[in-house]
Amino acid sequence: MKNHHCTRRMVLRGLGALVALPWLESLVAAEPGGASAAPPKRLAVLFSGNGFHSKEWWANGEGAGMELGKVLEPLMPLREKLVFIKGLYNHEALTGGIHSAMTGGILSGAKLAPGGSIRSGTSFDQVLAQRLGEATRVPSLVVGCEEIFAGIHKGYSMIYSSQISWSSPSTPTPLEIYPALAFDQLFRTDHAATDVSVLDAVLDDAKRVHGRLGLADRHRLDEYLGSVREVETRIERAAKEGRREGWRPTLDKPDVPRPKDGIPSDLPEYFRLMCDLAVLAFRTDTTRICSLKLNNDHSSQRFPHLKVDYMIHHLLSHSDTADWLKVNQFFMEQSAYIAKKLDQIEEGNGTALDNTMIVHLSSMLTGNHHNQDLPVVLLGGKNAGIAGGRIIDRSGKPERKLCSLYLSLMDCMGVKLDRFGDAQVRLDGLVAG
Amino acid sequence: MMTTVFTRLARSADAERTQGGAFRDRTGAIAATTLWFFAAVAQLAAVEPAAVDFRAGAAPLLGRHCLECHGAKPVRNDLNLARFTNQAQAQAEPLVWAKVLEQLEAKEMPPAKAATTISDGERAQLITWAKTLVETEALSRAGDPGPVKLRRLSKVEYDRTVRELTGVDLGLAKAFPADGAAGEGFTNTGEGMSMSPVLLAKYSDAAKQVARRAVLLPDGFRFSASDQSRDWTDEAIAAIRAFHARFANPAGELVVEPYIAATLRHRERLRADDKAIDDIAKAEKLNRRYLATLWKALNGPPSSWLLDDLKTTWRQAGPDGSKAITAFIDGWRNSVWKLCATGDMVGVGHFNPWQSPAPGPVLKETIRLVIKPGKEPRISVHLAAQTVGSERKATIRWERPRLETKGQETALLADLAKSDKARAAELPEQAPPPIDRSVTVSGAEFGIHPRSGQPLDPSSLASAAPGTIALEFPYAIGTPEGKPAPGERTFVVDALVEDGADPLSIIQPVVAREPAKSLRLAQPAPGLLLAGPQVVAGLNPFRELFPKAVLYAPIVPNDTTITLQLFCREDEPLVRLMLDGNERAELDRLWSHLRYISRDAESMYKSSEVWFGFTSQGGMNSREMIWAKQVIIPIREGAERFAKVLSESEPKHLESLIEVAAKAWRRPVENRERDDLIKLYRGLRQREQSHDAALRTCISRVLTSPAFLYRIEIPAAGTSPAPVDDWALASRLSYFLWAGPPDAELRTLAAAGTLHEDAVLAAQAKRMIADPRLRGLASEFGAAWLGVYGFDLRSDKSETVFPTFDAQLRASLYEETLRFIEDLFQQDRPLARSVDADWVFADERVAKHYGIPAKPAGWQRIEQASKFGRGGILALGSVLATQAGASRTSPILRGNWVVEHLLGTPLPRPPPNVPVLPETESSAGMSMREMITRHSQDPACSVCHRKIDPFGFSLEGYDAIGRLRAIGPKDPPLDLSATLPDGTRFTGIDGLRKHLLGPARERLARTFARKLLGYAIGRSIEISDRPLVEALTAQLLRDDVGVASIVLAIVSSPQFRTIRGRDVVAAAH
Incomplete structure (x- = not known):
């Protein structure tokens, strides 16, 4: 019998609330780029469900001479800033069912609870958000272009196939699917002066009932308490904004209007809006961490704009067709778009892309649920020591864990952990030196 | 053992x-x-x-x-x-x-x-x-x-809770992240309900949205769908109008005819028993008070001549005489009442009444008739004296008929007649006049009384009434010879009724170019009435009983000219004639709300200065100045009174706040919590917040509290399970059956502490199943059970291939699904009916989609659905379309749905490197069935597929959007046969139905039992639930036990009614 008793500290750390509490300040990692003149490092994770065309996900050669499979064609212009990573896998994703169980732990390597339970692991982007989030107005931007499915598939909640970012093992980071609300999350500052009074009052409510609850419920209420404190801290900090020293972002405030309410019915427009928001968030230094779930692993997206409208994404993935390839390219265009935009921004002694790591991955290599080696491609990160125009092939090697990549990427962001998920070593050859 | x-x-x-x-x-x-x-x-x-x-x-x-x-x-x-x-x-x-x-x-x-x-x-x-x-x-x-994790409100529960609390549907949860399904596959499971700063910020925003929609009233507050005060005012006006509509027509008139008809129709019964008036009013849907007043007036002692006239007519009328009587009443009320125009300083909107008594018949009046030059050289003018009402004799005098012409002296017609006669005498006999310049009078003679023959003023005429006099004269009469005819002339005459005739006679004088059509009128036509003094005095009782309008329907005196008052209340007749005490109070309350929300007393005072400046731009005359002063004083007093109302309402808002908190928190508010709320309010006031702002902050605070967002249940100390208290039980019931909060009845029972009593609990569960709010169970449980949760919001079908499959059809198919599920529970049908029901719920869209020839108006239950390939969950369009691709079917998805979803059979994970499928049916030259069969022959695949695919094949008669496939005469017949691994064979949807109700029946029942129980208690089924699940399954297998009984069994189970002790350490499962 396992005891899931959690200490209060664990809970609050899980929620990223630790930064609000003075007695935990010593745990806060040194903030890279905080008061220095160098631009900060950033991370964007893009996720596509259901893998890619099995014959067209490959790369050969290096540097400007690099050749890419057709899926990766949109990244050709960026090949010298690209690392094609082959042969990684996520061990726990081999043990459960398909889809949900392959996706819910993709950024954490965690074991997923089956049946009616929901338990994954804190994803590496959220670990970063919790460690670095204090430096920016928003700890992270977690957005998606497909609604979470409510259901259970093959014994696993379908939230797993719809959610890649997790604030704690039991807390999926709320996924914003409305571009306008994502914009608000980043840039809205109209907190009422009375908000803090309200939060103080409800905090008292929660504290009062806390001791009268059972253990499991107390844990749930701790989440509430931590969340209230975090929101309070953010409001208080927003009131003191403008004290930034050293490096300044290239953009002061958004240079585009707030997107329209609702979800665009046109998928390219939807993708584009979310990509623009990620770029905008980075340029304004509103956050340095972003995860963009382009679709679910059980996606029912359709692609009429590509004249591929006879099957939904999930069913398309079961055949290697020309249409499936077109759809794959459309997804890769999104990371190419973000990368190109960032690459046009001069920043420090390079471009914004050189200070940003963009990871694009899926939870299976091909639509037939093959996840023994996963498709991963990385863009940017030159100033973090990642040289582009390369292939890293771990196939058949003993150390080929996906979480090793995350350990390395966290290093690049200035957060050094001994282990993460199932990995204890960095991804060999990714970062120079 | x-x-x-x-x-x-x-x-x-x-x-x-x-x-x-x-x-x-x-x-x-x-x-x-x-x-x-x-x-x-x-x-x-x-x-x-x-x-x-x-x-x-x-x-x-x-x-x-x-x-x-x-x-x-x-x-x-x-x-x-x-x-x-x-x-x-x-x-x-x-x-x-x-x-x-x-x-x-x-x-x-x-x-x-x-x-x-x-x-x-x-x-x-x-x-x-x-x-x-x-x-x-x-x-x-x-x-x-069991270990039930603290449950937050799901998105749907949040919206339904806010709706119950505010009475308006705000749909705020749309901005929240989607809930993940957990437990047995539902979004109401504690396990899937985490909290995070982002979500909390969203809750805080949503709470503020609700608070912004609070509409403060003198006696508390309500909520509006809008956050604009302009809309609140409109809503208050609409509420008054809705009240008005219960009593008067859109013009504000009381429509008399049905009342008269009722008194005639039920005359004998009422004569025998005037207490029958209540029943009759109810049966005829009439206002009881007015009917009683009218009956009394029609049957009372003689009162005034006009009412007595009415009584006489009424007594003589047959059962269908209401039309004539109504015409009589309407004619009279139009002439004894007048409605005033709006604006212009003197009309409605300036403290002047809209409706006021017209003088009715007058003793004497000057009548004018404009005569324009025409082709006819001679002009006819008819002086008609029509009698009105009962036959009475009178004499009318037409004094001094004359012609007024611009630029000329007024000429008496009598003089002109005389002078023309004289002039004719002077002319030589042989010289014919150029035109006939004579004035002819028929029916009377100038200066002679028709009755007495006595002399009369020589320039006047008189005639008996009814009677008519015709005058004829040349247009150019009285014009000097050689001068052009004048442009326009006016015929003028003074009319009056002579004294001495019947004192009650009433004359309607008509001066016109045409003769009057009738000289006897049953009731007055619009226009002038003449009568003696007694008639004039006798009109008031009639006026009181038959006002022209009972209320000022526009409420807003809208006009092109500026008005001082924003809203005019004029409803004395309504209040007096039709409203009982409660209704009067209700109307007063509605008006007090409008006054309070619009703050018109305040704004009127503020704007009165500007207004006076505006209206006196051209200078006011002294009479207007006096009036203006008379007006400004009450306006100022009104503003002062309103300030008092405002400050007196503040404590009432705080009381309302506590009530809202109790409703929102679904339990009584403890004294300490009450004090805290008030303390927050006072603190905000001290920080210079207005009452309005501070109150709104307090409302948002109530809705950000964990007591609102979570379903908090307080366990007993120790490790033993104990029953939850009645408040928690009320919430368990309401969120189970309605996906919403407890209603007033549940709250009353919880407050009384009787809800947990077996009989009470069962009765409540039954009541709740019958309630329309059961929709909550249908959508949150039912749709998830069938795997079509949120079907209406998806868009996973190709618009090119299926242009008819639009958002509206989706919504209708979803509605059909929910109605089908509701019906199962509300009619307490056995689970087997969910599979073999021979009916279908359809609106026009669904009927068309299914090829059902009937064209239902609205939603209809259509029997013998099997004729159209429908009936039961297997044939639901929502199910068939969900388990299919964007443009083609997927027997694998459908088969998997049957095996995993309906029958709860777990299947192993598919092997890695499953071979891919060819693209489409046509491209491979194979049917879907052949393609899948080939795919499934791979030994690695066949382990599962031979268990899944046959079920899907049996449903291949339906296309990807759930229509029956059209089979042309040349098409090969569809192969709908299915062979299961154990050799069981069946064909088509009917075969599948028989299979589900035969060999698979127990699995179907057990899966349903598990899921319904899991939904009810918000967690996964544990080993300790096995006996209950087995017992429920056994019942579901019977054909004489319905699913509502299963709900009752769940509600009565210890799982549903108790909670683990506080100190139990949750076991991991």
């Missing part, structure tokens, strides 16, 4: 009894439930173990057949059976063995390709051992309320 089980059972029943009498005095369905619950438990207990010990009964077999894959390092799975070394360890994790048991019984495991082959005897031995363990453990824990 038996003894042990029963001892345990008895113990647990004892515990229940002491904890709140959960098992006492059951009645009806609940009694039956309990009985079969115990029967099922006893049956389970009867299983006699062959081998109890792990080491002897299980370990050797596990080692031989299982541990190769399920050892310490499981191969492509996560089940490690090697960690069990003794019986105690095995007993600690009964869920593991329940899974093992399931796989063994279904012969899924060990797999056929395993290195060793398990013999039937070995399998039986292992099954017996596992079954004994599982069932023993299940019984020993039976009824455990």
Whole structure:
């Protein structure tokens, strides 16, 4: 019998609330780029469900001479800033069912609870958000272009196939699917002066009932308490904004209007809006961490704009067709778009892309649920020591864990952990030196 | 073994009894439930173990057949059976063995390709051992309320709770992240309900949105769908208009005819018994008060001449005489009342009444008739004296008929007649006049009285009434010779009724170019009336009974000119004639709301200065100045009174706040919480916040509290389960059956502390099932059970291939699904009907989609649905379309839906490197069936696919959007046959129905039982729920027990009614 008793500290750390509490300040990692003149490092994770065309996900050669499979064609212009990573896998994703169980732990390597339970692991982007989030107005931007499915598939909640970012093992980071609300999350500052009074009052409510609850419920209420404190801290900090020293972002405030309410019915427009928001968030230094779930692993997206409208994404993935390839390219265009935009921004002694790591991955290599080696491609990160125009092939090697990549990427962001998920070593050859 | 089980059972029943009498005095369905619950438990207990010990009964077999894959390092799975070394360890994790048991019984495991082959005897031995363990453990824990994690409101629950609280549908949860499904597959499970700063910020925003929509009123506050005060004012006006509409027509008039008709129709009955008036008013849907007043007036003693006239007419009228009587009344009320125009300083909107008594008949009046030059050289003018009402004799005098012409002196017609005569005499006989210049009078003579023959003023005429006088004269009369005819002339005459005739006679004088059509009128036509003084005095009783309008319908005196008052209330006749005490209070309240919301007293005072400046731009005359001063004083006083109303309403808002908090928190507000709320409010006021702002902040604080966002239940100390209190029970019920908060009745019972009583609980559950709010269960449980949750919001079909499959059709198909589920529960139908129902709910869209010729208006239940290939869940368009691709069907998806979703059969994970499918049906030159069959022949695939695909094949008669496939005469027939791995064969949807209600019936029932119970209690089914699930399953298999009874059984179960002790450390499952 396992005891899931959690200490209060664990809970609050899980929620990223630790930064609000003075007695935990010593745990806060040194903030890279905080008061220095160098631009900060950033991370964007893009996720596509259901893998890619099995014959067209490959790369050969290096540097400007690099050749890419057709899926990766949109990244050709960026090949010298690209690392094609082959042969990684996520061990726990081999043990459960398909889809949900392959996706819910993709950024954490965690074991997923089956049946009616929901338990994954804190994803590496959220670990970063919790460690670095204090430096920016928003700890992270977690957005998606497909609604979470409510259901259970093959014994696993379908939230797993719809959610890649997790604030704690039991807390999926709320996924914003409305571009306008994502914009608000980043840039809205109209907190009422009375908000803090309200939060103080409800905090008292929660504290009062806390001791009268059972253990499991107390844990749930701790989440509430931590969340209230975090929101309070953010409001208080927003009131003191403008004290930034050293490096300044290239953009002061958004240079585009707030997107329209609702979800665009046109998928390219939807993708584009979310990509623009990620770029905008980075340029304004509103956050340095972003995860963009382009679709679910059980996606029912359709692609009429590509004249591929006879099957939904999930069913398309079961055949290697020309249409499936077109759809794959459309997804890769999104990371190419973000990368190109960032690459046009001069920043420090390079471009914004050189200070940003963009990871694009899926939870299976091909639509037939093959996840023994996963498709991963990385863009940017030159100033973090990642040289582009390369292939890293771990196939058949003993150390080929996906979480090793995350350990390395966290290093690049200035957060050094001994282990993460199932990995204890960095991804060999990714970062120079 | 038996003894042990029963001892345990008895113990647990004892515990229940002491904890709140959960098992006492059951009645009806609940009694039956309990009985079969115990029967099922006893049956389970009867299983006699062959081998109890792990080491002897299980370990050797596990080692031989299982541990190769399920050892310490499981191969492509996560089940490690090697960690069990003794019986105690095995007993600690009964869920593991329940899974093992399931796989063994279904012969899924060990797999056929395993290195060793398990013999039937070995399998039986292992099954017996596992079954004994599982069932023993299940019984020993039976009824455990289980680990229910603190539940937050799901998105749907949040919206429904806010709707119940505010009365408006705000749909705020749309901005929240989607809830994940957990437990048995539902979004109401505590397990899936985490909290985070982002979500909290969203809750805080939503709470502020609600608070912004609070509409402050003098006696509390309500909520509006809008956050604009302009809209609140409009809503207040609309509320008054809606009230008005209950009594008057859109013009504000009381429509008399139905009342008259009722008095005629029921004349005899009412004469015999005037107490029958209540019944008649009710039956005829008339206002009781007015009907009674009217009846009394029609049957009372003589009162005034006009009412007496009416009475006479009414007495003589037949049962269908209401039209004529109404015309009489309408004619009269139009002439004794007048309505004033709006604006212009003097009309409505300037403290002037809209409706006022017209003088009615007058003694004398000057009548004018404009005559324009025409082709005719001679002009006719008819002076008609029409009598009105009863036949009475009178004489009318037409004094001094004359012609007024611009630029000329007024000429009396009598003089002109005389002078023309004189002039004619002077002219030489042989010279003919150029035109006929004579004035002719027929019906009377100037200067002569028609009755007495006595002389009259020589320039005047007189005639009997009814009677008519015709005058004829040349247009150019009186114009000097040679001058052009004048442009326009006016015929003028003074008319009056002579004294001395019948004092009640009433004359309607008409001066016109045409003769009057009738000289006797039953009731006045619009226009002038002449009468003697007695008539004039006798009009008031009629006026009181028949006002022209009972209220000022526009409320807003809208006009092009500026008005001072924003809203005019004029409804004295309504209040006096039609409203009882409650209605008067209601109307007063509605008006007080409008005044309060619009703050018109304040704004009128503020703007009055500007207004006076505006209106006196051209300078006011002295009369206007006096009036202006008279107006400004009451306006100022009104503003002062309103300031007092405002400050007096503040404490009432705080009382309302506490009430809203109690409703929002779904329990009474404790004194301390009340004090805290008030303290917050006071603190905000001290920080210079207005009352309005501070109150709104307090409202948002109520809705950000964990007491609102979570379904907090306080457990008892210790580790024993105990019943939840009645407030928590009310919420458990309402969120189970309605996905919303408890209503007033549940709150009343919770406050009285009687809700937990068996009979009360059962009665409430029944009431709630019958309530339309059961929609909550239909969508949150039913749609998820069928795997079509949120179907209406998806867009996963190709618009090119299926142009008809639009958002509206989706919404209709979803509605059909929910109606079907509601009907199952509300009609308490056996579960089998969900499969073999021979009816379908359809609106026009669904009917068209399904090819049903009927064109239902709205929603209709159509019988013999099987004629159209419909009936039951298998033929629901929503289900068939969900389990299909964007443009083609997917027998695999449909088959999987039957196997996993409906029957709850777990399937192993598909193998890696499944071969891909060819693109489309046509491209490979194969049918979908052939394609899939080929795919499934791969041995790696066939393990599962031979279990899944046949079910999907049987549904291939339906296309990807759930229509019956059209089969042309040249098309090959559809192959809908299915062969299951065990050799069972069936064909098409009918065959599948028979299969589900035959061999698969128990699985179908058990899955339904599990899911409904899991939904009800918000968690996964535990081993301790097995006896209840089995008991529910047994009932679901009967054809005389409906699903509503299953709901009652769940509601009465300890799982539903109790909560684990506070100090239980949740076991991991």
